Amino acid sequence: MKAKAIVITSGKGGVGKTTTTANVGAALAKHGEKVVVIDTDVGLRNLDVVMGLEGRVVFDIIDVFEGRCKLTQALIRDKRVDNLFLLAASQVRDKNSLDEEKMETIVKRLIEEEGFDRVIIDSPAGIETGFQTAACAAEGGLVVVNPEVASVRDADRIIGLLEAREIYEVRLIINRIRPAMVKRGDMLEVNDVLEILGIQLIGIVPEDEAILVSTNVGNIASLSSNSKASEAFNNIAKRIQGEEIPYQSLDSDTGFLAGLRRIFGGS
Amino acid sequence: MWFLNRKKTKDVLKERLKVVITYDRAKMSPGDMEELKAELHKVVARFFPDEGQKINVEIEQSDNSMRVVANVPNSRVQQNVGVNQSAKTSTGKRSSRKSRKK
Incomplete structure (x- = not known):
């Protein structure tokens, strides 16, 4: 993606x-970029705890606005990877x-x-002021959607609002997809959502307990698991950075047949 | 076998989403649509007393535009020549999205 400032949004919360x-954000830093992630959910901030940096927040974005600190003082450096910063x-x-x-x-x-190199802006849920402020400085957007009714509908709304702001470099991340449910026709497939x-699609993220486990202890899964x-x-x-990466197979390893294959050593 | 005939729940969802998103994009509620149909029925019934209930009104979406199409059959004419009245709704850049899809 050409956009340096990218808003992450969805309409629906959760x-x-x-x-x-x-x-x-962490993966972009790991792959060589200088990255700052900004939490714009004023009053309900969570990016600090999700990243495990809550103990290090001294100044926040409002302090910068209101002149209580310099911009650089409010940037919290993540020590686990080079060139990753949080603005709370x-x-x-x-x-x-x-x-x-x-x-x-x-x-x-x-x-x-x-x-x-990259400013990643975490938007609050909703389509009101909070979202508008998060989106105002963005040149590109990543829309996060879950393959379920309310999330897809809200994603469509938010895509329209990004277009209205003339943000055209918008890509879709389908998050929390459950391969076993897709297989039996009880969850929208990637192509249905598209x-x-x-x-345009940029990522398919399967539902994965590892995310919650990492978050519990303040680790970032893309760095540590x-x-x-x-x-x-x-x-x-990597796709944001322009690499062509094929999509992972979503085939579930937990089904009955997969179990049999494991037992009998088939491929 | 029963499970071969079962309609996949995701296909039901997909159809529901397509309808609801079409209305969202048209900035119209299904209720507005019902009202429009009811009004059209009244008007059309004045001119074609036999056809009032046979109008078909739907939102059509193509790559570059969105239109509300009302189809009024006219059986005064021997062959069923339709009177096709279309009204374009404003859609802006919205529905051009499909064309940008990779």
Whole structure:
């Protein structure tokens, strides 16, 4: 993707925006970019805890806006990988403390003065002010969708709103897909979701317990685990960087036949 | 066997999503559509008393436009020549999305 500033959004809450921000952001840094992830969910910040950096937040984005600290003082360096930084949201203020003009200024400074290759902006749920502020400075977008009714509908709305903001480099991440359910026809397939939403795919992330396990202890799966979801997030980062990475097979290894194959040593 | 005939739940969902998203994109609710149909029936019935209930109204989506199409059969004419009235709704760039799909 050409876009340096990328908003991660979904419309619906709970589909994995923050997890995607942390994992894709970390994977981009692991693959050589200087990355800052910004939490714009003022009042309900979570990117800090998902990344395990909650103990190190001193200043947040509102402090920068209101001049209580320098931009660089609010950037928390993640020590597990080179060139990954977090800019936290304020937990005690409300959404009206952020405005589009200030947001645009900060993103511009991060790219032009601080030399960041990528600014990943975690949007709050919804389509109101919080989302609009998160999207205002973005040149590209990653829409996170789960293969279920409410998430797909909301994703369609949010894609329309990104277009209305003239953000055209928009890619789709299908998150939490369950291969066994897809196989028996009880979950939308990747192609079904693409047909409905009509935008370009950049990642398919299977439902994976490893994500929750990593998050429990403040680890970022794309840095620390070898799970399927971790591989998927790393592949998304590489595709953002322009590499052509084939999609992983979603075949479930847990089915009855797969079990038999394991027992009898078939392939 | 029963499981060969079972309609996949994901196919039901896919159809439901297509309908609901079509209305979302048209900025129209299914209720608006029912009202439009009811009004059209009244008007059409004045001119074609026999056809009032036979109008078919639907939203059609193509790559570049979205239109509400009302189809009114006219059986005064021997052959069933349709009077086709189309009204374009404003859709902006919205429905051009499909064409950008890779």
